[in-house]
Amino acid sequence: EAGVAQSPRYKIIEKRQSVAFWCNPISGHATLYWYQQILGQGPKLLIQFQNNGVVDDSQLPKDRFSAERLKGVDSTLKIQPAKLEDSAVYLCASSLVVFGGARENEQFFGPGTRLTVL
Amino acid sequence: AQTVTQSQPEMSVQEAETVTLSCTYDTSESDYYLFWYKQPPSRQMILVIRQEAYKQQNATENRFSVNFQKAAKSFSLKISDSQLGDAAMYFCAYRSAIKAAGNKLTFGGGTRVLVKP
Numbered sequence: 001e002a003g004v005a006q007s008p009r010y011k012i013i014e015k016r017q018s019v020a021f022w023c024n025p026i027s028g029h030a031t032l033y034w035y036q037q038i039l040g041q042g043p044k045l046l047i048q049f050q051n052n053g054v055v056d057d058s059q060l061p062k063d064r065f066s067a068e069r070l071k072g073v074d075s076t077l078k079i080q081p082a083k084l085e086d087s088a089v090y091l092c093a094s095s096l097v098v099f100g101g102a103r104e105n106e107q108f109f110g111p112g113t114r115l116t117v118l
Numbered sequence: 119a120q121t122v123t124q125s126q127p128e129m130s131v132q133e134a135e136t137v138t139l140s141c142t143y144d145t146s147e148s149d150y151y152l153f154w155y156k157q158p159p160s161r162q163m164i165l166v167i168r169q170e171a172y173k174q175q176n177a178t179e180n181r182f183s184v185n186f187q188k189a190a191k192s193f194s195l196k197i198s199d200s201q202l203g204d205a206a207m208y209f210c211a212y213r214s215a216i217k218a219a220g221n222k223l224t225f226g227g228g229t230r231v232l233v234k235p
Contacts, residue, residue: 031221041227042122043209043223043225044225045223055220056220056222091163093163106165107165107223109164111161111162114161
């Protein structure tokens, strides 16, 4: 079974530029998550989708971050314009269902995209 | 809001020895799930072990076991017979069992495990 795919693996940009990250979840997984992991910290949820609808985006800085999940499969996370404090690893994860016992909604993570904003 | 605290930034262990990582959490909920994730330098988070709060029995997965103390809100991870491949960052995570909370994971700050040959 193919895992969660993300691209690019690394991205370096200047502040005020725009950047986009792509995520392809495990086939058949209804729920997709984007986490931000700042160096030395644990991941923090930015946004959660169920199919192509948003379940939770309470911690997404909506003035500069946006995300979409077209057709309930792939997802794109965009930052525009980027700030120095956006330097982090952006992790994508997916799970089979939104809610259920621990095993049914285990989250599987991709390799992440490391963003450096100069 | 729930919080997860890992008080040990780094732990060192000799190969084949045992190391225990600490995790405490704060919640007012009675039903929830707790997890330990491993993050090697490749950055991919890998689930190590899970614990359902309603279960009194501590979870075990091969060389990994937990000590779940619900009243104390403590959830430690023991790695037995440590191997070089165990070297990584380890994150403790909490997930509510309340449907309205969705499936969000709340992570601690992580503990780096170093394994000495």
